[in-house]
Amino acid sequence: VSKLALIAFCALAVGSAAFARDGRIEINQASATAGGVNGDLAADPPGFPVRITQPGSYRLTGDLLPPSIALGGILIAAGTDDVTIDLGGFAIRGSSGVVVEPPSWSCATAFGAGIGIRAEPGGAATSKNVVVRNGRVLGFANTGVDLSGDGSRVEDVHAESNCGIGIALGDDAQIESSAANRNLALGMLCGVACRIVGGVVAENGGGGLRPLGDSIVSGSTVRDNGGDDIRGFESTLVVDVTVSDDALANLRLERGSLVLGGSITGLSAVLEAPSAAWGLTVLRGSGSTDVVGALSIACVVFETSGPCP
Amino acid sequence: MRTFRCLVFLASSTLLGAPTHATDGVIEINQAKAIAGGLGGDVTADPPGFPVRITEPGSYQLTSDLDVTVVTLGGIEIADGVSDVTIDLGGFTIRGVSGVNVSPPLWQCTGGGGVGNPAGILAVPSAARARRVTVRNGRIRKMGGNGIDLGPASHVEHVQVEQNCGYGMLLDDQSHVLASQARANRFYGIFCGDSCRIVDSVASENFGRGIFALDGALISGSVARGNGDTGIVVSEGSRLAHNVAAANGAAATAGAGFALFGGSSNLSGSISNRNDVGVQAEASDGVGLSVIDLNTTPAAGSAPLWTGCNLISFLLVPSPVCP
Numbered sequence: 001v002s003k004l005a006l007i008a009f010c011a012l013a014v015g016s017a018a019f020a021r022d023g024r025i026e027i028n029q030a031s032a033t034a035g036g037v038n039g040d041l042a043a044d045p046p047g048f049p050v051r052i053t054q055p056g057s058y059r060l061t062g063d064l065l066p067p068s069i070a071l072g073g074i075l076i077a078a079g080t081d082d083v084t085i086d087l088g089g090f091a092i093r094g095s096s097g098v099v100v101e102p103p104s105w106s107c108a109t110a111f112g113a114g115i116g117i118r119a120e121p122g123g124a125a126t127s128k129n130v131v132v133r134n135g136r137v138l139g140f141a142n143t144g145v146d147l148s149g150d151g152s153r154v155e156d157v158h159a160e161s162n163c164g165i166g167i168a169l170g171d172d173a174q175i176e177s178s179a180a181n182r183n184l185a186l187g188m189l190c191g192v193a194c195r196i197v198g199g200v201v202a203e204n205g206g207g208g209l210r211p212l213g214d215s216i217v218s219g220s221t222v223r224d225n226g227g228d229d230i231r232g233f234e235s236t237l238v239v240d241v242t243v244s245d246d247a248l249a250n251l252r253l254e255r256g257s258l259v260l261g262g263s264i265t266g267l268s269a270v271l272e273a274p275s276a277a278w279g280l281t282v283l284r285g286s287g288s289t290d291v292v293g294a295l296s297i298a299c300v301v302f303e304t305s306g307p308c309p
Numbered sequence: 310m311r312t313f314r315c316l317v318f319l320a321s322s323t324l325l326g327a328p329t330h331a332t333d334g335v336i337e338i339n340q341a342k343a344i345a346g347g348l349g350g351d352v353t354a355d356p357p358g359f360p361v362r363i364t365e366p367g368s369y370q371l372t373s374d375l376d377v378t379v380v381t382l383g384g385i386e387i388a389d390g391v392s393d394v395t396i397d398l399g400g401f402t403i404r405g406v407s408g409v410n411v412s413p414p415l416w417q418c419t420g421g422g423g424v425g426n427p428a429g430i431l432a433v434p435s436a437a438r439a440r441r442v443t444v445r446n447g448r449i450r451k452m453g454g455n456g457i458d459l460g461p462a463s464h465v466e467h468v469q470v471e472q473n474c475g476y477g478m479l480l481d482d483q484s485h486v487l488a489s490q491a492r493a494n495r496f497y498g499i500f501c502g503d504s505c506r507i508v509d510s511v512a513s514e515n516f517g518r519g520i521f522a523l524d525g526a527l528i529s530g531s532v533a534r535g536n537g538d539t540g541i542v543v544s545e546g547s548r549l550a551h552n553v554a555a556a557n558g559a560a561a562t563a564g565a566g567f568a569l570f571g572g573s574s575n576l577s578g579s580i581s582n583r584n585d586v587g588v589q590a591e592a593s594d595g596v597g598l599s600v601i602d603l604n605t606t607p608a609a610g611s612a613p614l615w616t617g618c619n620l621i622s623f624l625l626v627p628s629p630v631c632p
Contacts, residue, residue, distance in 0.1 A: 022399060023339055023372025055374055057400035082374070082448055084400030129448055129469055131400060151469060151492055172492055172513050172534075193513050193534040193555075214534045214555035214582075235555050235582040235602075239530075256582040256602035260551065276600050 020059060024086070027074070028062035049075040049118070055082040060090040060135065069095050069108075069141045072115040076130060078122025081149070085117065087135020087157070092116050094140035098161045098184050098205070103247060105205025105226055107163035107184050112141025116162065119147045126170070132157055143168050144183065150191075154178050165189050166204060175199060186210050187225060192233075196220060207231055208243075213254070217241055228252045229266075238262065243269075335397070338385070339373035360386040360427065366393040371401040371447065380406055380420055380453040383427030387459075390437040396430065398447020398468070403429045405452035409472040409516070411493050413559035416516035416537060418495050422474030426453030429473065432460040438481070444468055455479050456494065461502070465489055476500050477515060482523075486510055497521050498536065507531060516560060518542050524571065533557060538564045540584060545571030551578045558585035565589040566604065569596075 020026050027037060027050055035046035037058075044051040049072040052058065064073050073092035076083050094114050099106045116137035119127040126149040133155040137144040144159030145167045153174040158181075159166035166180025171191035177198040180187035185206035188196060194211045199220035201208040207227030209217055215232065218239040222229045229243045229250040236257045243250045244265040251269040253259070259277040271277065338361055342348065346357035348364075355362040360383040363369065377384050384403040387394050407422030429449035432439040438460035445466040449456040456470030461481040469490045470477035477491030482502035488509045491498030498512030501522040509530040512519030519533030519540045526547040533540030533552070537560025541552060549567060558564025565588060566581025572593035579599045581587045587601035 082402040193532045235580050258600045260578045
């Protein structure tokens with residue numbers, strides 16, 4: 001018996017390893033169906049969603065296909081911080097989908113039970129510091145990626161055709177080089193002190209980007225979303241972003257915001273005073289007002305001052 | 310019999326030494342190896358237990374979380390003079406047993422951590438301190454001392470440092486921080502020496518300054534929010550662009566959004582809102598095209614917006630504050 005064959009046989013005899021060579025825990029359709037991702041069938045019963053109950057680094061080694069519209073893909077149990085999920089270029093694929101016929105977006109089951117990747121809500125115990133990278137989350141009955149604990153990061157992820165929000169994160173979050181397209185609700189939502197960099201956000205029914213203040217959106221393209229393309233709360237910095245939409249408002253920022261560079265093509269942009277914009281190309285659409293409030297090129301507004309002159 | 314042969318085979322493989330090197334030449338670090346010691350094959354150089362002691366240049370990768378259960382121990386220590394080390398955390402976490410309870414204006418260290426305790430990753434300070442250390446892709450949390458404490462020309466990328474009882478990151482000159490987070494640390498979030506570059510990062514809810522970089526720094530695309538003292542501080546000849554500083558100063562008498570010390574620095578394209586002081590700068594600094602809003606009254610004797618007044622030459626609308 002060759003050494004290699006002996007090693008393979010022994011591995012099978014002792015039990016299939018959940019750990020990859022690099023120490024990461026593997027997740028695939030077979031392991032999801034079998035349950036026990038952390039070695040505990042009580043914590044992770046067979047079937048979907050895969051339930052992560054231990055910190056660590058996880059990696060998909062195949063697509064995940066939950067068999068029912070009511071089931072999610074991966075659930076991170078409340079109280080389980082510090083989880084990294086590398087999708088390995090694979091997809092977590094639900095069986096829903098969004099019908100995009102602007103101005104209406106529809107799903108057979110909207111805001112259902114199935115969420116692609118979810119940090120289980122638990123108040124202060126909601127999982128923090130979760131990283132999801134490198135893959136796709138598609139066609140769920142609710143949100144694609146829902147990580148409402150603080151300090152999470154999504155990187156190189158496509159969230160598409162989900163019947164809720166594409167990507168929803170909590171405070172101190174980062175979304176890098178990711179796309180949220182054709183979701184029923186918002187494309188991307190994140191809490192305060194959020195950074196969205198290098199995003200592509202198009203054709204989402206409920207709007208494009210919604211950072212909840214003290215945040216930065218940069219180097220992104222946002223197009224033809226059903227609500228506001230970018231709706232930034234107080235103190236939102238928008239740098240080198242292109243926004244284009246032939247319907248509805250496309251850029252709406254609360255006071256204390258700043259827009260630098262980029263372009264807006266569409267019906268309207270609204271910046272609540274005091275805010276400022278510089279080097280921004282604004283192209284009028286098919287009618288209506290293209291600039292409202294404090295958006296005027298080369299306007300700088302200081303504290304306690306009123307609207308731009 | 311077959312099972313017995315398997316067990317014998319597996320046991321003998323382990324005794325002969327499980328491969329320390331991955332197939333790509335990267336040296337693995339995990340909890341079991343940390344406890345066993347002998348990372349580089351030398352138990353004298355790396356005794357059993359924490360900290361894991363790196364004594365050779367090279368590329369290292371975590372293959373599990375490292376749980377450091379004694380507050381007086383660090384996670385990984387790079388020995389004196391051992392430059393050119395890369396540590397890929399592999400999405401894992403180095404985790405201590407301390408923590409920081411953030412309840413402004415108080416930031417309380419828990420679990421026995423505090424000044425003098427070792428770091429999650431430390432390049433041993435000396436005249437020959439390790440240079441060019443890279444740390445990427447993971448977290449360092451709840452250490453009794455600093456999260457990361459490295460020498461010159463270090464590089465930190467996609468790393469979270471959180472709830473450490475010292476600085477989140479303490480980096481020497483010419484270092485680079487990219488797309489990282491420093492949250493709820495007991496002192497500063499990120500403290501970097503001269504000529505540092507800090508890009509696309511977040512410093513939030515740290516007790517002291519969010520980001521503090523010395524001369525010749527470049528800080529861009531970053532957010533400093535809810536820190537106890539000033540959000541972002543630089544000294545002479547630095548450049549800050551496209552940053553947001555908000556709600557800083559809860560533990561200080563006059564914490565600014567941005568503070569430019571030493572002159573000849575430039576701040577532009579940024580937001581400074583809801584801090585004690587909007588921007589604190591000196592006469593030779595430039596501040597252009599920024600939104601400065603809703604900052605509260607500072608301490609007596611200093612202006613809410615700035616302290617230098619040739620700043621106005623960079624502005625497009627005359628200031629109502631500068632005389």
